[in-house]
Amino acid sequence: MTFTHPQGTRGARQPRGPLLAWINRRMAHRIRRRSGRTGAGDTIVLTTLGRRSGEERPVPVASFPVGDGSWYVVASAAGAAKNPAWYLNLAAAPDRATVETGGEKIPVSATELHGDERAEVWRTITATAPGFARYGERTDRELPVIRLTRR
Template sequence: MAFDTRNGSRGARQPRGRLLIWANRLMMRRIRRGKGGMRGGQALVLRTVGAKSGEERQSPVAWFPGEDGSWLICASAGGAPKNPAWYYNLAAHPDRVSIDVDGKTVPVTAEQLHGDEREAAWQTITSSAPGFAEYQVKTDRELPVIRLTPRT
């Protein structure tokens, strides 16, 4: 399915700047060592190809178990009005994605969920991490839910 979530007109302030870059690097090191989590849950390092630059980008992201060994992630940006940059990278190159999780790098394909599939995944996410429901209240965009499926 298409990556088609538009930015909203209201939401929480999205963090930015050198402090965020430093914190993300620290979190990614911790995740790769098996010691990192986000909001009390599990985290992975999402490796994408920049939509405009074509360069590799890396972002720490909370994940939730999906069906058949897939990973569910949410492009919440903490309830900001805009989608995170990695969302647009996934949209541009959904088949050029990999993740660092459980001490290994796994090539994956990204797919945005819609309709009943999205609702079921959203229930999985919010039951495990109620903070994501709070993010949804902060913004007027529907938070995108993405399934990452291992490539063979």
């Protein structure tokens, strides 16, 4: 299935601005230096291509490794009503993203999960990281769950 783009009508304030950009750059640098371990679980640097600019857009995101070498990520935007920009970039170019972890830069393909598959993975994610369940309660949109698979 393809990416969907439903927005919510309520939610937390969308994280953004120069301070967030600075924090993301610092966090990405830290992740690259420490091979993905930031003290709060597995974090990767996901680089997408800007859907309008075509420029690379690196962003640190929490990840949930899968046994086959792929990752799940959640487009939570801290429970905002709108999807994060990186999700929209992935939707526009799902086969042009990379993941940085463990000192490697890995080309990936992105697939959004739907239906029973999404529900099963969502239960696992929220059991592992309860903060995502709280993000889901802040908004009326269904938080997209994306599988990133090595190309």
